[in-house]
Amino acid sequence: MNAPTFILAMLLSAASLAEGGTVTGTVIAFPQKYAAETVVYLRDAPPPKSPRRHRLQQKGMTFLPHVLAIAVRDSVTFLNDDGVDHNVFSSEAEAYNLGVFSKGESREHVFAKAGVYTQQCSMHPEMLAYIFVGTTAYSAVVDRDGRFSIPDVPPGTWKIAIWNPRLRAAEQTVTVARGATATARIDLN
Amino acid sequence: MRALRIVIAAAMLLALSSLPAHAIPAFARKYGTSCTTCHTVFPKLAPFGEAFRRNGFRFPGVDSDYIKQDSITLRRSTSGDAATLPAQVPLAVGINGETIFHPVKSSSGAKADNGASIIATDTIAEAQIWGAGSFSEKTTFFAEVVASSHGEVEVENAQIHFNDLIGPAHAINLRLGRGSSTLSTFGPHSTYLGDALVPATSVTALNGATSDSWNLGGHFNGLEVTGVLAGRVDYSVGWNAGSNHDTRTAEDVYGHVGVKFGGMRLDGENGSRKAANADRPWEETAITLDAFAYHSRSSVTFPGAIAGDPEIVQQNIANTVGGAIRAQWGSLELNSGLYYENHSHAQSDGSSATALAQYNELSYVVLPWLVPAVRFEYTRLTPSSACGGGGGACPQVKDARLVPGIALLPYPNLKFTIAALLESASGVPPGGWGSSGGSSDGATSGIEFQNVSVSAAFAF
Numbered sequence: 001m002n003a004p005t006f007i008l009a010m011l012l013s014a015a016s017l018a019e020g021g022t023v024t025g026t027v028i029a030f031p032q033k034y035a036a037e038t039v040v041y042l043r044d045a046p047p048p049k050s051p052r053r054h055r056l057q058q059k060g061m062t063f064l065p066h067v068l069a070i071a072v073r074d075s076v077t078f079l080n081d082d083g084v085d086h087n088v089f090s091s092e093a094e095a096y097n098l099g100v101f102s103k104g105e106s107r108e109h110v111f112a113k114a115g116v117y118t119q120q121c122s123m124h125p126e127m128l129a130y131i132f133v134g135t136t137a138y139s140a141v142v143d144r145d146g147r148f149s150i151p152d153v154p155p156g157t158w159k160i161a162i163w164n165p166r167l168r169a170a171e172q173t174v175t176v177a178r179g180a181t182a183t184a185r186i187d188l189n
Numbered sequence: 190m191r192a193l194r195i196v197i198a199a200a201m202l203l204a205l206s207s208l209p210a211h212a213i214p215a216f217a218r219k220y221g222t223s224c225t226t227c228h229t230v231f232p233k234l235a236p237f238g239e240a241f242r243r244n245g246f247r248f249p250g251v252d253s254d255y256i257k258q259d260s261i262t263l264r265r266s267t268s269g270d271a272a273t274l275p276a277q278v279p280l281a282v283g284i285n286g287e288t289i290f291h292p293v294k295s296s297s298g299a300k301a302d303n304g305a306s307i308i309a310t311d312t313i314a315e316a317q318i319w320g321a322g323s324f325s326e327k328t329t330f331f332a333e334v335v336a337s338s339h340g341e342v343e344v345e346n347a348q349i350h351f352n353d354l355i356g357p358a359h360a361i362n363l364r365l366g367r368g369s370s371t372l373s374t375f376g377p378h379s380t381y382l383g384d385a386l387v388p389a390t391s392v393t394a395l396n397g398a399t400s401d402s403w404n405l406g407g408h409f410n411g412l413e414v415t416g417v418l419a420g421r422v423d424y425s426v427g428w429n430a431g432s433n434h435d436t437r438t439a440e441d442v443y444g445h446v447g448v449k450f451g452g453m454r455l456d457g458e459n460g461s462r463k464a465a466n467a468d469r470p471w472e473e474t475a476i477t478l479d480a481f482a483y484h485s486r487s488s489v490t491f492p493g494a495i496a497g498d499p500e501i502v503q504q505n506i507a508n509t510v511g512g513a514i515r516a517q518w519g520s521l522e523l524n525s526g527l528y529y530e531n532h533s534h535a536q537s538d539g540s541s542a543t544a545l546a547q548y549n550e551l552s553y554v555v556l557p558w559l560v561p562a563v564r565f566e567y568t569r570l571t572p573s574s575a576c577g578g579g580g581g582a583c584p585q586v587k588d589a590r591l592v593p594g595i596a597l598l599p600y601p602n603l604k605f606t607i608a609a610l611l612e613s614a615s616g617v618p619p620g621g622w623g624s625s626g627g628s629s630d631g632a633t634s635g636i637e638f639q640n641v642s643v644s645a646a647f648a649f
Contacts, residue, residue, distance in 0.1 A: 060254050061222055083250025083459050084237065087467035100467045103250075103459045123470040126223045 020152040021176035023138075025184035027146040027162065027169075034166055035146035039069045039132040040186065041139035042150065042158040043171070047071055048137040051110075055079060056119065056129060058086045063119055063129030069139040070131060072114050079106040086124070090117040090131075097122075116163060132163050153182075160184055213331075214281035214602060214648050215321040216246065221257030224601040230560050231604060231648070232378035233552075233596075235471035240457025242376050243417055245350035245362050246321060246329045249457040253326055260323075270326045279322035285646035286314035286338070291639075298610070298628035298639030312645075314338050327352045331368075345369075345408045359417040359456040367410045371425035372481040373513060373526075374447030374455065377406065380524070381552050381562040381596045382608055383626075387513070387526060388566050390546045390625060393489045393505060395570055396536045397619035401432040403487035403507060405528070409441070420454035423447045432487035435502075443483040451475035452517065465519075471554055472519045479526070483509040491537035506533040520554040536583070537619075540576040545569040558598035566590045568625045570618050586616035588627045591636075606644040612637050 023042065029035035051073040057064040059081040070076065080086045080101045088107065089097040093115040098107040100123075111117070111133045119129040132139065138158075142148040157175045162168075167188035174182045217224055224231060227238025234242065240249060248255045259276035266272070289308040291299035302308055320332040333346040348366040355361045369377045372387060379386045389406030391398075411429025418424070424446045431441035449455050452475030453464075464470045484507075491501040511528025527547040535542035545568070552562035569587045576583030594608030614622060617631025628639050 060257070061220065061226075062257075082254070083248065084457070085459070085464050085470070087470075089467070097467065100463045100465075100470075102463045122467045123464065124222060124226055126221065126226075 019178065020154055021178060022181040023150040023153050023158075023160070023174055023176060023184065024181055025148060025186060027142045027148065027186045027188060029146065029164070029167055029188040032146065034164065035142055035188065036144045037067055037130065037166075038142045038146075038148075038162050038164045038186075038188065039067060039134075039139055040142060040148045040150065040160065040162050040184075041069065041132075041134050042136055042153065042174070043134075043161045045136040045138040045153065045158050047135055048074070051075065053077065056088075056131070057081050058088075058121070058127070061124050061127060063127055065129070065141065067130045067132065067141045069134065069141050070111060071134050071137055071139075072111060074133070075108055075110045076131060077106050077108045078119075080104065084123075086127075087122045089120055089122060091120075092117045116165075130165065160186070162186055162188070164188055213319050213321055214283075215279045215319050216241075218277070218281070219258045219275070219279060219322060220248070220255050222255075225557055228601075229471050229554050229557050230381060230596040230598045231602075231646075232376070233381050233560075234376050234379050236453040236473055236475075237457055237470070239375055239379070240453060240455060243374075243415070243423060244359055244456055245327075245352035245364070245415075246331055247323075247327075247352060249459060251326070252323070256323070266325075272325050273323060275322045279320055281319045281321070281648060283317040283319065283646065283648040284313060284315070285317075285644065286312045287642045287644040288312045290641045290643070292641060293638045296637045296639050297630035297633050298612070298637065300630065301628050311338070317648075324349075343408075358458070361414065361416045364413040364415065367408055368413075369406060369408050370427055370429065370443050370483070371413060371415055372405060372443065372445050372479075372483065372511070374423050374445075374449065374477050374479050375515065375524075380550055380564070381560050382550065382564040382592050382594045382606065383566075386524060386550075387511075387528070388546060388548050388626065390530060390544045390568055390570075392507070392530055392532050392535050392542055392544045392570065393491075394624040395544075395568075395618040395620045395622070396491075396542065396572075398489045398491050398537075399500070400490045401434050401488055402624075403432040403485050403489070403505065405483060405509065407432060411439075411441070417454075417456040420456050420458060421449055423449075423455050431485050432489070434488045434490075439486070441483075441485045441487075443481065445479065445481040447477055447479040449475055449477040469520060469554070469557075471557070473517055474519065475515075475517050477515040479513040479515075481509075481511050481528075483507070485509075489534070494537075501537055503534040503539060505535055507531065507535075521551075522553075523549065523551050525549045536572060536576055538576065538578075540583075541573040542576070543571045545571075558601075560596045562594060562596065564590075564592040564594070566592075566626065568622075568627075584616055586614070586618050586631065588612065588614040588622050588625060588629060588631075590625075590627055602649060603647040604645065606646075607641065608644070609641050610639040612639050 027035045054076045078088045093113045117131045121127040140148040140150045153176045155178045160172045160174045260273040264272040318334045329350045336342045346368045351363040389404035391402045391404040394402035409429035413427035415425040426444045430439045452473030486506045489505045509530045513526030516523045530544040547567040550564040567589045571585045572583035591611040597605045613636045614629035614631045
């Protein structure tokens with residue numbers, strides 16, 4: 001790579017980084033343990049440019065991750081990484097049952113409708129996960145401390161909303177500037 | 190009269206010990222999983238639960254991958270088999286009992302209960318405390334203390350399992366401690382309507398013995414080597430102290446071998462088969478054949494001939510052979526088996542006796558919480574011709590018991606069982622049929638509708 005090409009590449013890269021901003025914040029819940037099941041999303045932000053692929057693993061008779069945030073037309077690969085058989089089914093919206101699969105086997109499902117899909121295993125009824133299927137590319141699952149971060153958000157003012165299986169929160173707006181970080185505090189009740 | 194009371198008390202104890210229980214929430218806590226991972230209607234085990242039991246209470250694959258309970262590391266190991274202590278005391282509690290109804294007052298069962306319509310004496314009959322967990326990846330423990338509402342307390346199980354000692358996984362495991370003898374490929378309580386899959390025949394108790402009456406289902410101190418070979422053959426070889434209440438070297442030994450065709454591997458390891466129906470994971474199409482042999486010498490006590498006479502203690506040698514088959518087709522399952530026992534000193538006068546026992550249980554899992562079943566048990570007791578001085582003083586006696594019933598599971602850890610007992614007997618042994626689960630007086634011909642029992646069990 002010669003010097004002009006390198007400089008051009010650096011400029012393009014910097015421009016790309018500077019194109020979007022970041023939305024970070026904290027979700028406060030009572031009890032706080034419920035915060036970790038929260039999805040924060042920018043409700044009126046644009047959808048992904050193309051469908052994305054995600055993965056939901058079954059390991060130690062647990063779905064990993066417990067909550068997955070995706071968008072309409074995205075696909076999820078369900079992988080059995082256990083030594084025992086598993087199943088995946090959901091009763092919501094486009095209900096599906098992916099049958100039995102053994103160690104190392106996987107199944108894929110493309111989500112065509114927005115909504116929240118509970119993921120269960122008919123063979124191990126204690127197993128539970130949620131797939132949040134939104135219309136926007138900009139969403140995040142909060143961590144166990146209630147923190148979240150949504151990167152590469154286009155500049156603008158967006159409605160910030162949440163989904164939680166038990167709690168609700170008032171919708172807020174957040175303004176994102178190019179290359180900047182906007183913060184939000186969301187109280188669940 | 191005193192002897193009769195003792196016999197009745199012994200029969201009550203044996204009858205109480207037949208109350209169903211045995212689902213171990215300590216395991217559910219350890220793995221953070223539902224009872225239905227291992228059971229349909231507890232204590233009946235699904236194929237996966239049977240594999241877990243056979244593997245020394247370990248999951249297939251890497252057991253620790255599935256443990257969700259916190260543990261404290263007591264000693265780290267470069268081999269990865271660290272010594273651990275459960276962070277929470279690994280205990281669980283169970284309660285069970287049954288209420289008996291006599292719809293037919295003229296039945297010998299109703300007469301034996303003084304014509305009472307409802308017998309609630311054992312509505313709450315037993316409490317169990319279970320302990321279960323791991324010392325390490327390969328070494329596990331299981332203990333059970335049973336207390337009855339009549340005041341008896343017994344340590345039924347206290348076992349350490351040293352698993353995967355030599356060779357391939359699950360091939361050679363050693364069990365030390367106290368427990369029942371492994372005489373079947375399936376768990377001792379793997380039944381919907383009884384307590385024991387293989388019903389015990391306490392031959393000397395049937396003949397009036399008052400204590401230490403050895404039977405196949407007894408819990409004894411000893412050691413046992415078990416294993417699963419190539420996923421399809423399981424075996425056990427054991428030695429135990431038996432029912433000796435004097436000091437002597439026990440000579441009780443036994444062995445069992447089983448082979449399974451079709452369905453899940455006996456060790457549950459993956460790769461051989463996946464469940465046919467995700468919504469009915471207990472289903473499989475398989476046949477399992479079993480055979481066992483048991484040699485026992487036990488001390489047995491008979492009451493004296495009349496009140497005030499000293500008790501009669503004998504050394505009874507029993508040799509038993511038996512076999513069984515389990516055929517499962519989807520949710521339909523048939524268990525059948527029989528065994529033959531030869532006892533050298535099975536009666537108060539020291540004469541010998543033989544016993545033949547046969548059992549069948551047919552069940553269909555309609556839903557994982559609703560299982561109708563029917564069980565049939567047959568017991569034939571044949572005293573030697575020398576019994577009672579000869580001349581047919583001790584005739585052969587037979588008892589057949591038909592038990593249709595249904596097991597219900599409102600919650601995975603709360604069970605109700607409703608069952609009827611229809612019985613037909615020709616004759617009655619000196620100790621009555623109580624220790625075999627019957628209540629016929631042997632004098633009534635034909636089939637008697639003895640009772641309806643409503644059992645309840647819960648565990649937490």
